[in-house]
Amino acid sequence: xxxxxxVTAVVDELAAxxxxxxxxxxxxxxxxAYLTTGSLLDRTDEPGYLGFxxxxxxxxxxxxxxxxxxxxxxxxxxxxLLAPFVAIGTPVELMRLLGPLMLALSAFLLFRLLRTWxxxxxxxxxxxxxxxxxxxxxxxxxxxxxxxxxxLTTGAMLCFxxxxxxxxxxxxxxxxxxxxxxxxxxxRVENGYAVIVTLLACLAWWALTRNQVARKGxxxxxxxxxxxxxxxxxxxxxxGKSLYWGNSGGLSLYWMASPFSEDLGEPHTDAExxxxxxxxxxxxxxxxLPKEPVARDAALRHEAKTQIGKHPLRYARNVAANxxxxxxxxxxxxxxxxxxxxxxxxxxxxxxxxxxxSLFTLARRRTFDVALVPFAVFSAIAFAVHLAAAGYxxxxxxxxxxxxxxxxxxxxxHSRSRPPVEAV
Numbered sequence: 001x002x003x004x005x006x007v008t009a010v011v012d013e014l015a016a017x018x019x020x021x022x023x024x025x026x027x028x029x030x031x032x033a034y035l036t037t038g039s040l041l042d043r044t045d046e047p048g049y050l051g052f053x054x055x056x057x058x059x060x061x062x063x064x065x066x067x068x069x070x071x072x073x074x075x076x077x078x079x080x081l082l083a084p085f086v087a088i089g090t091p092v093e094l095m096r097l098l099g100p101l102m103l104a105l106s107a108f109l110l111f112r113l114l115r116t117w118x119x120x121x122x123x124x125x126x127x128x129x130x131x132x133x134x135x136x137x138x139x140x141x142x143x144x145x146x147x148x149x150x151x152l153t154t155g156a157m158l159c160f161x162x163x164x165x166x167x168x169x170x171x172x173x174x175x176x177x178x179x180x181x182x183x184x185x186x187x188r189v190e191n192g193y194a195v196i197v198t199l200l201a202c203l204a205w206w207a208l209t210r211n212q213v214a215r216k217g218x219x220x221x222x223x224x225x226x227x228x229x230x231x232x233x234x235x236x237x238x239x240g241k242s243l244y245w246g247n248s249g250g251l252s253l254y255w256m257a258s259p260f261s262e263d264l265g266e267p268h269t270d271a272e273x274x275x276x277x278x279x280x281x282x283x284x285x286x287x288x289l290p291k292e293p294v295a296r297d298a299a300l301r302h303e304a305k306t307q308i309g310k311h312p313l314r315y316a317r318n319v320a321a322n323x324x325x326x327x328x329x330x331x332x333x334x335x336x337x338x339x340x341x342x343x344x345x346x347x348x349x350x351x352x353x354x355x356x357x358s359l360f361t362l363a364r365r366r367t368f369d370v371a372l373v374p375f376a377v378f379s380a381i382a383f384a385v386h387l388a389a390a391g392y393x394x395x396x397x398x399x400x401x402x403x404x405x406x407x408x409x410x411x412x413x414h415s416r417s418r419p420p421v422e423a424v
């Protein structure tokens with residue numbers, strides 16, 4: 001009992017000084033970013049983002065003749081953030097501080113958000129769990145989109161929840177949330193589908209109920225989509241296609257619908273196909289693909305749809321394998337990926353179990369903050385998109401703040417249902 005009181009006192013002390021906790025987390029993140037070596041640095045999108053940022057400084061973006069990843073493979077969110085630093089010649093080692101700063105900012109915003117529903121003590125415990133969830137740290141040694149997206153996600157939820165809890169007004173916060181969701185979508189363009197579905201769902205909800213949260217949710221999603229219109233206009237100019245978010249979807253879908261039964265649906269690059277003996281049977285198809293990136297993406301999508309039609313059960317198996325990989329980094333084709341299984345399976349299982357228990361508790365208690373409905377829709381569609389097309393485990397990490405919110409709501413619902421403890 002005495003030890004429990006000591007722990008409680010420490011947590012209360014931390015909750016009273018949240019900025020100290022955030023500063024400590026920032027120190028940890030910076031150390032991870034600059035001291036990490038080995039496998040965490042093997043695969044990175046950093047050169048691609050720096051290339052897009054450099055082209056932005058010269059009034060350009062997509063490169064049609066060359067590597068397909070230099071066309072519309074990545075959204076302009078992170079390159080827009082990096083472009084001013086690139087323009088003034090900032091060393092990349094300094095630009096890598098953006099990751100730790102954004103991740104620490106997301107932890108601070110999450111703490112502020114959780115205080116909406118719970119005590120400082122519980123909010124601090126959940127924030128520490130989030131801040132110390134080390135799989136997220138894999139994105140820190142190089143420039144990745146996840147830290148930026150995490151900061152935007154928590155910021156958008158905080159703004160919108162505050163607006164939704166005000167019977168009147170709150171439209172400045174609604175617009176701010178929409179701007180952040182829009183920039184989030186420009187950073188991870190596959191979320192464009194989630195924005196559209198969220199907008200339609202909130203409009204339908206408002207039409208049926210005239211609920212003010214639904215109205216504000218629709219406004220937030222409309223602002224987010226408006227932020228994306230210049231990007232969609234640009235992609236239409238480059239491709240002639242409407243609502244063309246990027247040219248990476250075809251490759252992701254192809255691997256999920258691979259025509260070879262040995263494949264379990266994880267994504268591979270062209271370089272891997274050229275070098276790996278395991279992927280040699282894919283080389284004739286890749287050699288015959290058009291060089292033009294839009295035509296190449298269309299050919300990959302067509303082949304994927306053909307294979308799904310021919311082998312729906314194989315695709316379903318790969319979807320199941322993809323579901324497992326998103327949470328615990330396993331399984332991979334040909335027995336690969338086992339080296340990191342133990343390291344990332346345990347936190348992944350804990351995270352998944354937390355989400356399942358939270359959803360079960362909230363459903364059983366029939367309690368949920370209506371202000372979170374737009375984010376529930378957005379998160380569900382974002383997860384579904386990554387489940388249907390091959391992705392990496394880090395694909396769902398931007399949803400972790402929403403998972404933390406679910407856990408907090410479930411804890412509060414459970415706590416309210418418990419009988420009071422009698423004094424001895």
